[in-house]
Amino acid sequence: MKLLEMFIFDNEKTSKFLNLKYVNFLSDDSYLGILPSHAPMLSYIKKGKIFFRDEKNNQNSILLEKDGILEIQNNKISIFLI
Numbered sequence: 001m002k003l004l005e006m007f008i009f010d011n012e013k014t015s016k017f018l019n020l021k022y023v024n025f026l027s028d029d030s031y032l033g034i035l036p037s038h039a040p041m042l043s044y045i046k047k048g049k050i051f052f053r054d055e056k057n058n059q060n061s062i063l064l065e066k067d068g069i070l071e072i073q074n075n076k077i078s079i080f081l082i
Helices: none
Strands: 004-009 014-026 031-034 041-045 048-054 059-064 068-073 076-081
Parallel strands (some): 004 076
Antiparallel strands (some): 004 014, 014 031, 014 048, 041 068
16 A cells, blocks of 8 residues: 655755654645655645644644745655745
8 A cells, every 4th residue: 555755855954754654734715635656746834733644544633833935746745935
C-alpha cells in the first residue's frame, strides 16, 4: 500500500511525518483532503491545524503558526511556511 510523506519547512527547522494514510488542511476557504496517489498540486495553506492519519489509523494533528505553500508530488507533501 502506498503511503504519504509530509515535510514542513520553516526558517528554523524541518519537520518530517512518514507513512501517512490521509492528510487534511485548510486552504483559502475550505478543508482539502489528500490520499496516496493524489494528483500533483500546488495550493495556498492557511495557518491552523493539519490533521493526518498514520498507517495504524491513529489521528494526529500539528498546528501551523504561519501561512504557506503546499506542494503534492509523487506521494510527497511539502509545505513551505512564509
